[in-house]
Amino acid sequence: MLDPQGKVIQQILQNMGMNTLKELRQGKYFEIEINEKDENKAKNKVDEMCKKLLANLIIEDFKVNKL
Amino acid sequence: MLDPQGKVIQQILQNMGMNTLKELRQGKYFEIEINEKDENKAKNKVDEMCKKLLANLIIEDFKVNKL
Incomplete structure (x- = not known):
């Protein structure tokens, strides 16, 4: 990039x-706390946030890590 | 903050x-590559960069991690 x-x-x-x-x-980074016990569901939710709002996919890449 | x-x-x-x-x-984050074999010296150099330019210490905090 x-x-x-x-x-x-x-x-x-x-x-x-x-x-x-x-x-x-x-x-940029975002630290995101989610009320979700299922780790896969939490990861999918954060992916959705990145794609819908947080990342500009035309000029940016993103990755999600568990803290 | x-x-x-x-x-x-x-x-x-x-x-x-x-x-x-x-x-x-x-x-914000910065990924910084330094030509320095001594890990302590590299850490001190990055601290200096943060204090002199990268961080606005009035409104921001910073931490340095080795990658």
């Missing part, structure tokens, strides 16, 4: 003298 | 019928 803002931040840090910096990528 | 945008997103999802949603928090 393209990450123009991450590239700008990387350039600024390198210009500030951080010469060990190799790569920087930026993104 | 206050998270007004997270609260708005939570409300929208609940209004969309996601009634098992209990809590949603939103944040």
